[in-house]
Amino acid sequence: MLKFSFLGTGSAFNTKLGNTSAFLKKNNSLLLIDCGGTVFHVLQELSLLEGLENLYIVITHTHPDHVGSLGEVIFYSYYILKHKPNIFFPNKELIERFLDSIGVTAEMYNLNSLDVVDFNDAQLGEVSIEFSSVSHVDTIPSYGFIMKLNDRMFYYSGDANNLNNNILDKLKNGRLYRIYQDTCGLDYEGNSHLSLKKLCKIVPKEFRSKVYCMHLDKHITQEEIKDNGFGVVKIHK
Numbered sequence: 001m002l003k004f005s006f007l008g009t010g011s012a013f014n015t016k017l018g019n020t021s022a023f024l025k026k027n028n029s030l031l032l033i034d035c036g037g038t039v040f041h042v043l044q045e046l047s048l049l050e051g052l053e054n055l056y057i058v059i060t061h062t063h064p065d066h067v068g069s070l071g072e073v074i075f076y077s078y079y080i081l082k083h084k085p086n087i088f089f090p091n092k093e094l095i096e097r098f099l100d101s102i103g104v105t106a107e108m109y110n111l112n113s114l115d116v117v118d119f120n121d122a123q124l125g126e127v128s129i130e131f132s133s134v135s136h137v138d139t140i141p142s143y144g145f146i147m148k149l150n151d152r153m154f155y156y157s158g159d160a161n162n163l164n165n166n167i168l169d170k171l172k173n174g175r176l177y178r179i180y181q182d183t184c185g186l187d188y189e190g191n192s193h194l195s196l197k198k199l200c201k202i203v204p205k206e207f208r209s210k211v212y213c214m215h216l217d218k219h220i221t222q223e224e225i226k227d228n229g230f231g232v233v234k235i236h237k
């Protein structure tokens with residue numbers, strides 16, 4: 001079974017853990033979730049771009065720790081691998097404006113900005129992505145998504161300070177096998193991320209082993225995440 005691995009699991013300032021980004025690779029196909037400032041470097045270190053023929057990049061929002069090296073990855077794909085990567089992001093105008101401003105022109109990538117996307121890759125199989133808006137900051141739109149990969153569905157929160165009931169219900173009734181949730185240690189009014197304390201209030205104990213915490217700040221430890229019954233994503237080596 002194909003499984004996602006993480007290139008980084010940190011929050012924007014917790015660079016020791018790298019920017020939070022997940023990937024799925026089989027042979028010459030790579031599916032990448034987010035592409036923050038540290039990601040291109042790690043992709044190179046792990047030789048994940050070598051010989052790629054199909055590259056899919058899902059973007060949750062345009063904060064630097066999620067798109068900081070997106071330009072480099074597109075350039076690498078276009079100039080070195082000689083093909084266009086497929087970018088998935090629901091706000092067409094925003095991502096085009098961002099990429100245009102860093103010299104990445106529209107002919108270097110394919111953009112799909114539908115809320116619900118399906119594609120079939122010879123290596124990865126059937127993939128469908130259903131984006132939904134999440135609560136993060138007021139300045140830019142942010143999205144989470146449900147991804148269905150060969151008949152198994154998981155939810156990926158992106159950066160979010162909440163976890164919607166309808167997503168949690170899908171976990172409770174078994175439609176989702178896993179949730180990846182932005183979780184932080186700091187807990188204060190107006191936080192743009194979800195504190196572990198709030199997550200504990202939202203998720204009943206019996207479902208916590210299916211919720212994996214990511215985008216970790218410096219104020220949270222793996223021990224306290226595990227002690228509360230949640231999973232922690234590990235960095236791929």
Ligand SMILES: [Zn+2]
Nearest residue numbers: 012063065159
């Ligand atoms: Zn972030």
Ligand SMILES: [Zn+2]
Nearest residue numbers: 061063136159
């Ligand atoms: Zn963010």
